[in-house]
Amino acid sequence: MPAPTPVPASAKSPGARERRPAADQRPSPYRHPHPHPYLCPHPSPYSFRTPPLIEGLPQVSHSETSHTFQVDLRGLVDLLSHHLYSSPRVYLRELLQNAVDALTARQALEPGAPGTITVRAGETLTVTDTGIGLSEADVHRFLATIGRSSKRTADGALDGAGLDAARGEFIGQFGIGLLACFVVADEITVLSRSAADPAAPTVEWRGHSDGRYTIRTLPSGTLPEPGTTVRLVPRADTAEWTTPERVVSLARHYGGLLRHEVTVVGPRGETHRVDEAPPWARTHRSPLAKREAYTAYCRELFDFTPLDTIELDLPAAGLRGVAYVLPTAVSPGRRAGHRVHLKGMLLTDQAPELLPEWAFFVRCVVDTTSLRPTASRESLYEDGALSAVRDALGDRIRDWLTGLAASDPALLHRFIDIHHLAVKALARHDDELLRIVLPWLPFETTDGNVTLEEFARTHPTLLVTRSVEEFRQVAPIAAAAGLGVVNGGYTYDRDLVHRLPEIRPGTSVTDLDPATVTAHLDAVDPSAELRAAAFLAVARETIGVHDCDVVLRDFQPVTAPALLLDNRDARHERTRSSLAAESDGLWADILGSLRNDTPRAQLVLNHLNPLVRQALTIGERGLAVTTAEALYGQALLLSRRPLRASESALLNRAFIGLLTHAMHHPATAGPGTDDSAPRKEL
């Protein structure tokens, strides 16, 4: 609270004593005769002292003078408003919180004492509570001393008679909260009557943002009941935060879950009750009514209809609340902000640290008694309690996921449909999550889009491709050959598929390479191979310049004329060697040193395909070259990978060649056709 100023009695008003600096002190508005952390008569750790003696150096005698820090209240308020608190609106939170703590303290002394908080918004703003109140000594001790709080003491001992039991229940602890009011007002008045000391007079304390304060005592009947009223005179430049409408919405925002009656009274006497029991604190007629109440609460708080609702209840942490499953996909990088209430008072609506990172698909609202706030009271203090709560809430959400698998697979599917990409991203790093969700995640396979669990039932060995294009190349052929191939080309998929055997013993996963596929393609009859030898020789010579071998096999589907087995490593190697050939000097050496023996690509011609069968009978060399290029080009297109310039040129050349041949040799079919044009035999 504001800086204390020792002041002598003033003639301002009867009973008023204004405190001013003593003559022997440096004139500072912040000096005060009462125990004060900044004006402590004891040597402070920050006092300037005689330097320690250093061996070997001549000893000089120093006279010791002790000083204490002075506090510049304006600087402190500036620090709080611009750097500690995110918005001026926190003034109301601090006032409500002090009122709640005062009610808690009074009810600890007098169980059954009235517990109401009334906020009046108009030209001035007042917050009245029926709490413990303050005596004159309390005012000096706590209200006028920054960093001093009746809710804890510096040495850890309990402070304040009879309040020991209630201490754990207080929300405040730092002794700076009331300063937040100086963010919106230059003057704060506190009128208080102590419940602890019935004979104590009413005290009026008036503090100014420049550090001055006055105290006067009034007859005890001035306030009919014990309690406190804090009054602010809002400043013009921050008036937007103290309008009646804003006050109602701020009171709802911060105080909606308070366990005391909180009412806001507008300038014309209209009243708004802002405290409202959350759905977990109410009884519901039926499970359906309960579900509806939870859903309505989510819409009101977060403005979405949840996919599902997970009740949270951790008695050991004094935590109750709910996690709402988001109905639309979100990026795992954008962790949801959770609403955290501390003993009913909203601490923050942006606390991602409440849940483990992987639980980004839910948004929570909780009320807890065990977590600690940081001094700004806008985020959670990272300590053992927070990490235990985080783990326990994570377990609860995992239980929900696993429970869903058994109780509501349709909902689990909807959940995975929405969040699978993000879930995959996180499952890679979270073994537990992986275990829960992997069997349920959809993957692109040669059996279509299925879960790994389904796929592994029919394919004990899963082959996984390294790229989408590899999958596109081999999927139809592998499927026809009965191989189970998973597209591992999408982000995270290959990593995840490789982890399936950990979760599903008996399943094996290997990377697919071209040799695996060719091994499943049937060799052709030797006599057929012999008949095709001439064409194959031309094709090998023509396509060989593209670092590609040509083989003839029988395979399904019959409709596929040719299959190009190529992989990224082989292509990189080809790119590297062509660059090396074009470069000289240093680059050629560097590129040469990167050489590796990756397998060449393979063009597998399908001997069962009618087009290939006809091509094998071509007797003219020119047409055989063009046909081989056309088959290679078609296989390239089927592989769906981007074509390089030389490959596009090859395709054009092949089509033009075929067209030209068709125009000049309309009847060309194979050896024995009777076209008249001269032609070169194979």
Ligand SMILES: Nc1ncnc2c1ncn2[C@@H]1O[C@H](COP(=O)(O)OP(=O)(O)OP(=O)(O)O)[C@@H](O)[C@H]1O
């Ligand atoms: N409405 C009130 N009723 C009774 N005492 C109050 C009231 N408001 C403030 N006080 C007294 O003033 C002291 C300082 O209040 P302040 O809000 O600055 O800090 P705090 O609530 O103790 O801690 P924090 O900085 O964490 O909020 C409190 O510890 C309490 O003793």
